[in-house]
Amino acid sequence: DQQVKQNSPSLSVQEGRISILNCDYTNSMFDYFLWYKKYPAEGPTFLISISSIKDKNEDGRFTVFLNKSAKHLSLHIVPSQPGDSAVYFCAASSAYGNKLVFGAGTILRVKS
Amino acid sequence: DVKVTQSSRYLVKRTGEKVFLECVQDMDHENMFWYRQDPGLGLRLIYFSYDVKMKEKGDIPEGYSVSREKKERFSLILESASTNQTSMYLCASSLFPEDSPSPYEQYFGPGTRLTVT
Secondary structure, eight states: OOSEEOOOSEEEEETTSOEEEEEEEOOTTEEEEEEEEEOTTSOOEEEEEEETTOSEEEETTEEEEEETTTTEEEEEESSOOGGGOEEEEEEEEETTOSOOEEOOOEEEEEEO | OOOEEESOSEEEEOTTOOEEEEEEESSOOSEEEEEEEETTTEEEEEEEESSTTOOEEOSOOTTEEEEEEETTEEEEEESSOOGGGOEEEEEEEEOOGGGOSSTTOOEEOOOEEEEEO
16 A cells, blocks of 8 residues: 555656646654655665644755645755756655655656 | 765675675764665665674665775675675764764765675
8 A cells, every 4th residue: 555655656847847746645653754756776865854843945946845634745846947857755754663664666758 | 074984885796796895984973874876766775884893774774785894894794796786885983963063964975886796
């Protein structure tokens, strides 16, 4: 049973436009959410996170939005750059553990 | 900078062989994790450890075991490798959330691409 779902396997965006990556979760105990980026043949690297007490967190071109009632979060990248082309993983954790539960990932392609 | 290193980037083994994957972190993190990444399935947790000699099963522990004799080192063992264990294996480490400026953030190694033939 997938507790964290990324329903879009891939997304293609033109350079300079906005990329929106979506993530849904089912476990209401999750209270911390993270986004990771992964290039081929490299390990995932942390991008941005959000606590459930917030509904938005911004870091440069990256913004994460959290809608707790809908159990949905999204990552916005503005403006998108070719170097943003990678696999993006959504992950969630609860206060009761040190573990992360990851989604299946979304492949983002930014075309120049 | 946190550094997580894995003993091999690429590994080819035969069915039935015992395989050791080593992971070392240099930031005195309490937690260490082993994942496998497969297309369409994301990262799935195999085992994790929150202290020396402590281990807990993740979501897919069957066919694997782990060892943590020292805080900085976490080994993944495939007792008898099978073709369905061909995958990318990723090691990660983290602090306890209450000790971290970035709670739950895990730091990953570069991964080991294991092929079992």
